[in-house]
Amino acid sequence: METKQRRWVFYLLKIELIQAYWRIAASSSLTMEEGSASGASSGASSPEPQEPFSPKYTVRMSDRVTKDGESVKFTLQVSENGLTVQMLEREFEDFEYLEHCVITGQPSHGLIIPPLPQRSATDPHTAEIQSKRLMGKESKTLIADEFHKDCHQLQKYLELLLSHPVLGKNERLHMFLTIKEAPPRTKVKKGIMTKLSNSLDFRKSSYPDCEEFFQKERDWVAKYHPAINNTADAFNKIICAQYRVSHQLEQLVTAFKQSSMPNSELHNKQFNIMNILFYDTLDNLKGQLEKKTAKEEIMLGSVLNLWNNYIDSENNMLLDRTSLMVDYQSCNRALDKAKPNRKEAAERAKKEAELAFEECSDVARNEIKKFQRERRQELQASVEQYVEYQLTTAKAVLKTLTTTLTQIKAVSL
Known part of the structure; x- marks a missing residue:
């Protein structure tokens, strides 16, 4: 009887171990899906998730x-x-x-x-x-x-x-x-030492990363940064073009207002009626275009510029972490070559560099995942809003032109 009870207990323990294994496997799989190429920490214990x-x-x-x-x-x-x-x-x-x-x-x-x-x-x-x-x-x-x-x-x-x-x-x-x-x-001033320090840190950006997750992120930044920069520039050119069209519409309205003729003859009166309808429509379209341009600049232009500049911030963070990695590797080499009387100091410097690098890696990993999630969500929402707004404004322009055309056709000739 005791043997059967032991077997039953072992069987339950085995089931619990299998369930625990699958929970750990599922957790690791989720970590990798969220963006980590390796799913592993840099060596430091990852902080426990905090409350929102x-x-x-x-x-x-x-x-x-x-x-x-x-x-x-x-x-x-x-x-x-x-x-x-x-x-x-x-x-x-x-x-x-x-x-x-x-x-x-x-x-x-x-x-x-x-x-x-x-x-x-x-x-x-x-x-x-x-x-x-x-x-x-x-x-x-x-x-x-x-x-x-x-x-x-x-x-x-x-x-x-x-x-x-x-x-x-x-x-x-x-x-x-x-x-x-x-x-x-x-007043914040950047001296010669700050410029030299930034130059030395930038040279470290070419060092290959020791973790696949961060190396992939660095490669992504190198490709994505010029892409979003070009996109922001192209959108700004569209905004500039719309401002110029608005200015040209204003000049047309002024020109048509000055082309009015005396109402002494019937055909002059008919011309003036159609002329007024036409430049009122152009003035209306100018106002719609100005409002549309200002709203689009906030709706999508400011978002593109924000995330274009945000990539600079991420790049600076990755460069800072790379500098810590290079310092950590230098401390490792110094420890290997240290003489007995300097072994203790080299060991202490190595531990401090290791701790700084690992803490930075843990913070950076969470920051990157948060950054990418918010970037995708905001850009997608802005593009969708921009597309819907294009349809709305196009319908408004069509309605304005259709109404004016109907009024012009109604003028008796």
């Missing part, structure tokens, strides 16, 4: 923007738990200093820092250059300030920081959003 991070604050950029010379102040509405806690004014230089503090004050390597959007033109000379780029070299028209675009991009930048599980807890970020007066900022 919830931002402490939410931010909304108000449409209220004040400009005094070249100084532009943006208004931020900061909320906590659904209640407004602060209404703040911040200049672009405050955002630049916040970015500097976030980058230099990050607690660990391996993080992909959200990129700060490019500053818009504020002085007349830069505005003229930008206007000629959009409207053509011969154009003398100055494009109005695009503060709505700046507000959208800066709000997105703050949202990306706040929603990040590590950067969202940054003390400097919380000070930026809670102190009424902007935190004191200092």
Whole structure:
């Protein structure tokens, strides 16, 4: 009887071991499907999954923007738990200093820092250059300030920081959003030593990676970065072309308004009626095109520019990790060659380099998976929204032209 009981116990244990094995196998398979080429850690124990991070604050950029010379102040509405806690004014230089503090004050390597959007033109000379780029070299028209675009991009930048599980807890970020007066900022200067350091780090980018996951990601970045950069440039050319068409429509409207004839004769009166219908339609189409272009620039253009700059941030992170890998390999070689009296120091340096590299790898692996997931989701949503908007605006243009054609046909000749 005891023998049968033992066999039964062994049988149950065997079933539990088999189930545990398949659970581990399924978990490893899932890890590989999520993007890891090897499914293995770099050697350090991977951190246990944390609970979903919830931002402490939410931010909304108000449409209220004040400009005094070249100084532009943006208004931020900061909320906590659904209640407004602060209404703040911040200049672009405050955002630049916040970015500097976030980058230099990050607690660990391996993080992909959200990129700060490019500053818009504020002085007349830069505005003229930008206007000629959009409207053509011969154009003398100055494009109005695009503060709505700046507000959208800066709000997105703050949202990306706040929603990040590590950067969202940054003390400097919380000070930026809670102190009424902007935190004191200092001008950030890059000296010759910084440039030399960046140059040396860039040379390390050619080193092959010791992990297939990161090597594949580096290869992907090398191919994807020029592709999305070209896509963003091509889309910006479409935006510029639409601005030029809008400007040409405005010139046509002016020309048709000046071509009106005296109503003394019947055929002149009929011409004037059709002329008015025609230039009213062109003016309507011009307004639709301007609205369409501004919305498309936010809808897809800003998203393409964001992820184009985001790739730079990921590339910087991968370069930083490669530098740690090279340092770790150098410490290994130094330990092998170390003399007995320096063996202990070399061993300590090797362990510190190993720990820094492995911690960076664990953080970077999770960051890359999060980055790729959010990149795909946002780009897909933006493209789908852009396509639907094209259909909507095309129907609106068709309706406008059809209505005008019907009105012109109704004019008695």
